[in-house]
Amino acid sequence: MKTTISQGSKTLPKITFDPDQCELRIEGWSFSEKPQTIFDPVLKLIDEFISETNKGISMHVSLQCFNTASGKCLMNIAQVIGNQQGNNTIYWHFDAEDEETREWGEDISHATGIPFQFVSLSSSN
């Protein structure tokens, strides 16, 4: 059953986790100055889920806008997923014209050493 970790607001992203599909979705905007309060539970959840089930996880990040602090938190989540064994995949969704968001994805992928699947609104690569 799908679990909503964060409902989402003007400054917070919507975060849902579907254990049946092994799918984590992060969508919307993230402007909190303390994004750890919302992303730390996600970290804990992923860590527990993977260690208990030994299943791979798919994370879909589809943030239209986020601040640096949120970018750091995403990097930490990607790091945790990357450190786990199993078939884990991170999908980085971005607007085809939003180069900055794509660059953020590339930077996180580079920093964590985890290959991302980049998905633009118009095409996939």
Place this chain on the structure above:
Amino acid sequence: MTSFSKSVWFYALFGACFGALFPILALFMTIREQDMTWSLQNIKLLHQNNSLFFIIDSAPLVLGAVFAVIGVFTKNQIEYLATLSELERNLRDNYYNASHKFTLRKLRITYVSLFFVVGTMIVGGLFLVMNNCYHDTNKLNLFREVQSMYGILGDSSVDAPEQMQHEYKRISSLYNLNAYPEIKTELDLLYAQSLEATSFTGVDYNAALANMSAFHVDFYKQHKENQMFVSVSCGVLVLVIISLLVFTHFYFFAPNFLLLQKAIIENTAARHLIQKQANELQLAKDENDEILKQLRLNLSTAEHIRDVLKVYKKPLPEIFGEVFHIDKPMQTLSGDYIWYNERSKDVKTMILGDCVGHGVAGTLLSTLYEEFIEQIEPLGLSPDAFIVELDDRIKSHLSHLDGLDQFTCEVGVVVLDKSKKKAWFSGSNTDLIVVNGKCETYKSQRFSIGSYKNQERPFCYEIDLHAGDWLVMYSDGYKNLINNQHQRMGITNAHNLLLQCKSDSGEQYQVQLENEINSFLSGAKSYDDMTIVGIKIPE
């Protein structure tokens, strides 16, 4: 005349008009039956002969009054309906059942009204039928004929007997005399008398009148008895109708009124509760306003203290020449800051920092960072080494705290050498933009001072400068501005504005850039502190 009385008068008039049909119909039927002509005299005569007409005549008054009462009820119903509709709107959930019951009662009222209209018509019809049943107009007419026969008896002319015989035959042909033996006897006696006499001279007229008077008394006695029966029956019927009215009111209307009154009382109670809650909200608002006032006062005090804590520095233009600095805190005080220093006549340092947090929290952290920057600057380090040193000192200082990642800061450090026309830059999540004909971006590393996770090592750029170039740094609050249409500024737009507003004058550059930013925001509030600083490379 108010709308209320208009409504009641309308009903009363309708009832009176309806009631007027009864005497009109009664007169019409009677006059037609008796072959009489329409005249006031005949109408008066009918009333004199049949007192039931007076009761029938009262129908307009009675029905007018009854309909007026119905009008009052209906008016009240309409008003209560309007009230209930208002209640239904305001308290739809609470009064759903009441509304349902009220609909049922509306149906009942309709049926009851219909019952009274039909009932009144039936009762009126019964009056007429009973009148015709018990009021034998033939007998009355015969009585009048007998009276006229007695009148001939008083005529002493020789034609009188013949006239009486003629009248007798006429009466015999018109009426079934066998049905009225007592009248037939009287007429036969008179007729026999006319056959025997050549004239009525010498007839004992007084005895005849006495005889007629006795007949008259006898006839009216019976007639009055019949009328008495009709009157009593009508009285009983009226009583039954009034009883039905009273019963209907108490059985159908009264509970309905009680229900409405209950709803109104509950509505009033709900209004009082709402008013009470509104008062409580107002009190809470007043308290919040007071708290807000205190917070603003505290912010103002904190701002003053922050200014006192800052080391005095010459104004920016005195050190850098043409320069602009846009500082837009989200909450009076900002976690963003700029720090600058003049290492020598030609070598100057400019640092833009963006600490986690806004308001007092942000400014306290920025003050801490500025203190460490003050300590590191005399070491004359390159920008990348400066950032690493700052990171080390902060971590060392805050090592006793859990969650060090909560006190991070992004900085951009530029060391500018005017004589060599060179600049050295290193940034932690803060880029340097050189604005000339385009925006050349010197990308910073993914590095947050005070953080342990996923850090890229800062890198130092050596940049050749040209006269007229602008070195610009900004906190992420600038590119993350969001307007009322939920559009984000983004790097592309942010750099376009830097190009578009570029001017040789720092002051003009700042004014144009601020205008463009305000135009983009269209009054939308910021989600982050925003700082932009620009330095022009002189000739």
